[in-house]
Amino acid sequence: xxxxxxxxxxxxxxxxxxxxxxxxxxxxxxxxxxxxxxxxxxxxxxxxxxxxxxxxxxxxxxxxxxxxxxxxxxxxxxxxxxxxxxxxxxxxxxxxxxxxxxxxxxxxxxxxxxxxxxxxxxxxxxxxxxxxxxxxxxxxxxxxxxxxxxxxxxxxxxxxxxxxxxxxxxxxxxxxxxxxxxxxxxxxxxxxxxxxxxxxxxxxxxxxxxxxxxxxxxxxxxxxxxxxxxxxxxxxxxxxxxxxxxxxxxxxxxxxxxxxxxxxxxxxxxxxxxxxxxxxxxxxxxxxxxxxxxxxxxxxxxxxxxxxxxxxxxxxxxxxxxxxxxxxxxxxxxxxxxxxxxxxxxxxxxxxxxxxxxxxxxxxxxxxxxxxxxxxxxxxxxxxxxxxxxxxxxxxxxxxxxxxxxxxxxxxxxxxxxxxxxxxxxxxxxxxx
Amino acid sequence: xxxxxxxxxxxxxxxxxxxxxxxxxxxxxxxxxxxxxxxxxxxxxxxxxxxxxxxxxxxxxxxxxxxxxxxxxxxxxxxxxxxxxxxxxxxxxxxxxxxxxxxxxxxxxxxxxxxxxxxxxxxxxxxxxxxxxxxxxxxxxxxxxxxxxxxxxxxxxxxxxxxxxxxxxxxxxxxxxxxxxxxxxxxxxxxxxxxxxxxxxxxxxxxxxxxxxxxxxxxxxxxxxxxxxxxxxxxxxxxxxxxxxxxxxxxxxxxxxxxxxxxxxxxxxxxxxxxxxxxxxxxxxxxxxxxxxxxxxxxxxxxxxxxxxxxxxxxxxxxxxxxxxxxxxxxxxxxxxxxxxxxxxxxxxxxxxxxxxxxxxxxxxxxxxxxxxxxxxxxxxxxxxxxxxxxxxxxxxxxxxxxxxxxxxxxxxxxxxxxxxxxxxxxxxxxxx
Numbered sequence: 047x048x049x050x051x052x053x054x055x056x057x058x059x060x061x062x063x064x065x066x067x068x069x070x071x072x073x074x075x076x077x078x079x080x081x082x083x084x085x086x087x088x089x090x091x092x093x094x095x096x097x098x099x100x101x102x103x104x105x106x107x108x109x110x111x112x113x114x115x116x117x118x119x120x121x122x123x124x125x126x127x128x129x130x131x132x133x134x135x136x137x138x139x140x141x142x143x144x145x146x147x148x149x150x151x152x153x154x155x156x157x158x159x160x161x162x163x164x165x166x167x168x169x170x171x172x173x174x175x176x177x178x179x180x181x182x183x184x185x186x187x188x189x190x191x192x193x194x195x196x197x198x199x200x201x202x203x204x205x206x207x208x209x210x211x212x213x214x215x216x217x218x219x220x221x222x223x224x225x226x227x228x229x230x231x232x233x234x235x236x237x238x239x240x241x242x243x244x245x246x247x248x249x250x251x252x253x254x255x256x257x258x259x260x261x262x263x264x265x266x267x268x269x270x271x272x273x274x275x276x277x278x279x280x281x282x283x284x285x286x287x288x289x290x291x292x293x294x295x296x297x298x299x300x301x302x303x304x305x306x307x308x309x310x311x312x313x314x315x316x317x318x319x320x321x322x323x324x325x326x327x328x329x330x331x332x333x334x335x336x337x338x339x340x341x342x343x344x345x346x347x348x349x350x351x352x353x354x355x356x357x358x359x360x361x362x363x364x365x366x367x368x369x370x371x372x373x374x375x376x377x378x379x380x381x382x383x384x385x386x387x388x389x390x391x392x393x394x395x396x397x398x399x400x401x402x403x404x405x406x407x408x409x410x411x412x413x414x415x416x417x418x419x420x421x422x423x424x425x426x427x428x429x430x431x432x433x434x435x436x437x438x439x440x441x442x443x444x445x446x447x448x449x450x451x452x453x454x455x456x457x458x459x460x461x462x463x464x465x466x467x468x469x470x471x472x473x474x475x476x477x478x479x
Numbered sequence: 480x481x482x483x484x485x486x487x488x489x490x491x492x493x494x495x496x497x498x499x500x501x502x503x504x505x506x507x508x509x510x511x512x513x514x515x516x517x518x519x520x521x522x523x524x525x526x527x528x529x530x531x532x533x534x535x536x537x538x539x540x541x542x543x544x545x546x547x548x549x550x551x552x553x554x555x556x557x558x559x560x561x562x563x564x565x566x567x568x569x570x571x572x573x574x575x576x577x578x579x580x581x582x583x584x585x586x587x588x589x590x591x592x593x594x595x596x597x598x599x600x601x602x603x604x605x606x607x608x609x610x611x612x613x614x615x616x617x618x619x620x621x622x623x624x625x626x627x628x629x630x631x632x633x634x635x636x637x638x639x640x641x642x643x644x645x646x647x648x649x650x651x652x653x654x655x656x657x658x659x660x661x662x663x664x665x666x667x668x669x670x671x672x673x674x675x676x677x678x679x680x681x682x683x684x685x686x687x688x689x690x691x692x693x694x695x696x697x698x699x700x701x702x703x704x705x706x707x708x709x710x711x712x713x714x715x716x717x718x719x720x721x722x723x724x725x726x727x728x729x730x731x732x733x734x735x736x737x738x739x740x741x742x743x744x745x746x747x748x749x750x751x752x753x754x755x756x757x758x759x760x761x762x763x764x765x766x767x768x769x770x771x772x773x774x775x776x777x778x779x780x781x782x783x784x785x786x787x788x789x790x791x792x793x794x795x796x797x798x799x800x801x802x803x804x805x806x807x808x809x810x811x812x813x814x815x816x817x818x819x820x821x822x823x824x825x826x827x828x829x830x831x832x833x834x835x836x837x838x839x840x841x842x843x844x845x846x847x848x849x850x851x852x853x854x855x856x857x858x859x860x861x862x863x864x865x866x867x868x869x870x871x872x873x874x875x876x877x878x879x880x881x882x883x884x885x886x887x888x889x890x891x892x893x894x895x896x897x898x899x900x901x902x903x904x905x906x907x908x909x910x911x912x
Contacts, residue, residue, distance in 0.1 A: 054560045061568040063581045063768035067778060068558050075560040079553045097555065099780060105551050114547040118538050120512045121755035122530065125501050127487045127508040135494040148496050153586040153757040154781060160619050185777055186593050187621040202635070317780055322554035324586040324757040324781035335496035344618055345500060347532060347750055348587060348757035 047072045050087060069438060070431045079104030082452050082459055084436070095437040095451045095463050098404075101293055101318030102364040103454045109321045112360035116353045123347050124151075130355035137362055138329065141300045145331035146313060151350035153324045155289040155316025156184030161328050161344065162285045162312045163188060163250065168341035169283060169311075169334055172247030176237045179208035180260045180442050183252060183287055192252060195259075205246040207237035211442055214263035215397045215408055216416060223266065231272035238280045250283040255302035255310075256291040256401065258450075261408065261441030264399050267307040274308050283334075286310035289326075290404070293318045294365055294453065297375030297402025305401065323357035324348070370453040374402035381405055381449070381460040388468055394419055394477035399446075403455055406437075406447040411477045418443035419477035429470045435463055480505045483520060502871060503864045512537030515885050515892055517869070528870040528884045528896050531837075534726055534751030535797040536887045542754045545793035549786045556780050557584075563788035570795055571762065574733045578764035579746060584783035586757045588722035588749025589617030594761050594777065595718045595745045596621060596683065601774035602716060602744075602767055605680030609670045612641035613693045613875050616685060616720055625685060628692075638679040640670035644875055647696035648830045648841055649849060656699065664705035671713045683716040688735035688743075689724040689834065691883075694841065694874030697832050700740040707741050716767075719743035722759075723837070726751045727798055727886065730808030730835025738834065756790035757781070803886040807835035814838055814882070814893040821901055827852055827910035832879075836888055839870075839880040844910045851876035852910035862903045868896055 054075060058066060074092070078085040081103040084092050094104070102109065116130070124131060131151060139147045152158050167173055177183065177192040184190070191203040210218060210233055217226040218233070238248045255270070257263055277284050291302030292315050299305045303313065311334060316326035330338075338344070348354065365371065382398055385407050389395035396410030396419075409419040409426065423439045426447065430437055440448045451459070487508060491499060507525070511518040514536040517525050527537070535542065549563070557564060564584060572580045585591050600606055610616065610625040617623070624636040643651060643666055650659040651666070671681045688703070690696055710717050724735030725748050732738045736746065744767060749759035763771075771777070781787065798804065815831055818840050822828035829843030829852075842852040842859070856872045859880065863870055873881045880900075884892070 051560065054562070054565065057565045057569075058560070060765075061565055061572070061581055062557075062583070063765065063772045065772040065776070066557070068560065073558075073560050076553060076555060077561075079555065084553070084555075099556065100554065104555075105553065107551075110547065110551045113550055114543065117546055117755075118540075118543045120509060120517070120538065121533065122509060122512065122517070122537075123532065124495075124499070125506075127484065127491070127501065127506050128510075129487070132487065132490045132494055136490075139494070148494055150495070154590065154779070156779075157587065157589070157619065164620060185779055186590065186619045187597060188619070190775070322781070322784060322786065323550075324784075324787070332493075332496065339496045339498040342623070343498070346587070346589075346618055348755070351755060351757075353755065354757070 048088070051075055071428050072431070074431065074436070082455050091434060093435045093459055093462055095435055095449045095455070097452060098290060098295065098450045099317045099322050100452050101321050102361055102368070102370060103452045106321055106364055108364050109357055109360040112356040113323060113353055116356035121351050121353045124350045128352050130352040131350040134355040134359050137359060138327070142313065142329060143309060145333070146329050148332050148335040149327050149329045150344065151325065151327045151354065152346050153326060153348050154184070155314060155326045156186045156189050157346065158314035158316055158326045158328045159183045159189045159252065159287060160186045161338070162252065162314050164342055165312055165328070165330060165334055165338045166250035166283045166285065168337040170247065170249045170281065172249040173205045174207070174241030174246035174248045175205060176207045176209060176234060176248070176251040178211040178253065178257070178260055180211035181254065182259050205241070207241055209233040209237055211260035212257055212263045212265060213261065213442055214265060214399065224269070227265070227269040228272045231276050234273050235276045238276065238282065248280050248282045250285050251277055252285040252287055254287045254290060255306050255308065256296060256404065258290045258404055259440060261446045262400050262404055262406070265306060267305065270306050270308045283311040284308065285312045285314065287314050289314060289316040293361070294371030295374055295402050295404055297371060297378050300371065319361065320354060320357040321361050323354060325354040325358050365453070368454065374453055377455055377457055377460055378402040378405055380457050381464065384460060384464040388464065388471065391468070392471040394422060394471060400449070403453060404450045406449050408441065408446045409477055410445070418445035420445040422474070422477035423447060425474055426470055429474065430466060433466050433470065435466045481521065484508055504861050505864070507864065507869070515888050524867060526868045526892055526895055528868055528882045528888070530885060531723060531728065531883045532750045532755050533885050534754050535794055535801070535803060536885045539754055539797055541797050542790055542793040545789040546756060546786055549789035554784050554786045557783045561785050563785040564783040567788040567792050570792060571760070575746065575762060576742060578766070579762050581765050581768040582760050582762045583777065584758065584760045584787070585779050586759060586781050587617070588747060588759045589619045589622050590779065591747035591749055591759045591761045592616045592622045592685065592720060593619045594771070595685065595747050597775055598745055598761070598763060598767055598771045599683035599716045599718065601770040603680065603682045603714065605682040606638045607640065607674030607679035607681045608638060609640045609642060609667060609681070609684040611644040611686065611690070611693055613644035614687065615692050638674070640674055642666040642670055644693035645690055645696045645698060646694065646875055647698060647832065657702070660698070660702040661705045664709050667706050668709045671709065671715065681713050681715045683718050684710055685718040685720055687720045687723060688739050688741065689729060689837065691723045691837055692873060694879045695833050695837055695839070698739060700738065703739050703741045716744040717741065718745045718747065720747050722747060722749040726794070727804030728807055728835050728837055730804060730811050733804065752794065753787060753790040754794050756787060758787040758791050798886070801887065807886055810888055810890055810893055811835040811838055813890050814897065817893060817897040821897065821904065825904040827855060827904060833882070836886060837883045839882050841874065841879040842910055843878070851878035853878040855907070855910035856880060858907055859903055862907065863899060866899050866903065868899045
């Protein structure tokens, strides 16, 4: 750790308070970004295999230009008329199937999920919500209550039921595939019954359709069908939190729910939407939107302002013009194949999973017992950082390497990552903790 | 209404749903802004007497430059180290008295208030909150519960008590000044007792220190002292919502609470902070911050990113370099004097109030009875818009002209507004509804 780093950490604690998290034992002091690359204050260059917010690449010139152009012309709220929000919402909703054709624009995914929960209340008149026991949907008071992992520690989360996060490596009941999907649906059905019994009633289930925070299990299209049946039968809504899997990242379809083959009632989105500019949103049907708009008055000062819409529109343009969804599919497949190659040599790699440019490897101390190598993975991540490759960990046991690079991540980039990982795993030796 | 306006409204309803509010009977379709001016699609120029978000003026070149420069260098989250947030928080907290010297940066004022309420919970272990019966603090589920006027219509707001909004024109108990302040404090004391009795306990009172949504009553420094005594005695926190009165707008002091002479425990801010860029924040003491950070894990992806910090820092620079707080004091006083002149001629003006560049006139049908001219004020506002001056209405009876222009608003601008208003009031005639 340099003197500057130590000094910045000291200033942070003074100005921002304790427990403000940073990545890595030796936090990175970034000063510049371009495409899939970032540079620290010492001029060291890192391959960014982690950041999904700069979706089309750090500081993409077309997004920067769109922001600069609109910021110098007009930036105001939506109580005046402006084409920006209309043109964007038209483009955005065109990526969904009917009847998902209306939107509210917000500034953060947390705000979007906060609205989605109220949409559920408006439609069903009930409050009970179901989420997985290893998810994260955001930071407002009511949205934080959806996380067990994030210890919201706030008043009343009695109306939330947590179902076991799907784990394709250690499936519920021991059997993967369809049986696993039915077992998950049975847990959802139990939670619904419990919510109805305790008087909250069942309003909605909120899921990341790719279960990314849960460790991105391998789930085939159709896996969620039994769950959807249970939810529909109970008259509840399905909220797809696409804050992470959306905007082409999965490589196959533009949205995560399309990939797994379900039709949500409400879709929320955020992080990659403006390539770092604070913009997010909720998409739903005209019917649900009308229910919400009649039950709740809602106005968001910055939401849908012309600059945010210009940034978001530029992201859609670049995704299309640079064919980034296809790139995610091809490079993701290449990288996963590379990780599988490494697994032949490094027995600490227990499982390789992912879809498009969200992929990784679950690390174990023993392949037979699948015992999580949670401490080992921390060493791997820190050593990768030392060698100029940024990635991180996640999953139910926090033992899964998480790779989620900007979308222009190339075959060459993935080769560099794989080669570095190969050396790191060799140097660290086996994961016997 | 032009064909384009009608068409935009139709597209809005289709894409954004019903009940998405616009201003004016004939909504304005804005295409450009500069300083205190905005232009519509027909090239018509308007004097903006309303918008506080473009605080240092629409599209201020220094703010635009700061955004463009940083957006093209690096935009990432705070889990990496970056000087931007530290330099900004240092500058920001220097505008407060000790011990208010730590901050959390968010994207919206709603997010800031959502955190402030949790800080109250973390410190007191209690949930009961007090707000006025005519306020608005934002749009997240728990923050919307603080508004009676905004019909949150959501589940559980049993832990909120609403006290009568102060009204210097029709003071509680009939007497203005200190007696009015004591009467308000007595209502707060009653609400605290009730919260303690019903088991929620008293956590915090949240007030805009200038009561701007309530109609910006004339309250002398010291007016809130009896309330502060009551709050302190009960062990509760005082949250100052500075989303509107802050950043020099009141002309006398940088913050609204400094003007009325109270020391809050927590201060929230938003709208003008980035001149339209989505940035907001919470400032508090190191002690309260630590309590919050130990009770709740909180991370905001876009909050405190380098671009938002660059925008916010540029706003502070411009405020200082262009001496805009002093301008607010001088021009606000001039405009208020002008409104008082108009009141001699137009008896519909019942009261003239405000401080700095947040001022206006309460319209009545009869000065003796002070009967609110709520419909008349709508006609005034629409007619002003037709004549190229944008303003709006607010207050307990929605009969108060609300003027809250960008901070570079000049004496000449205020003359144009006054002259136009004079003509409109003459043409509309007396406010006998």
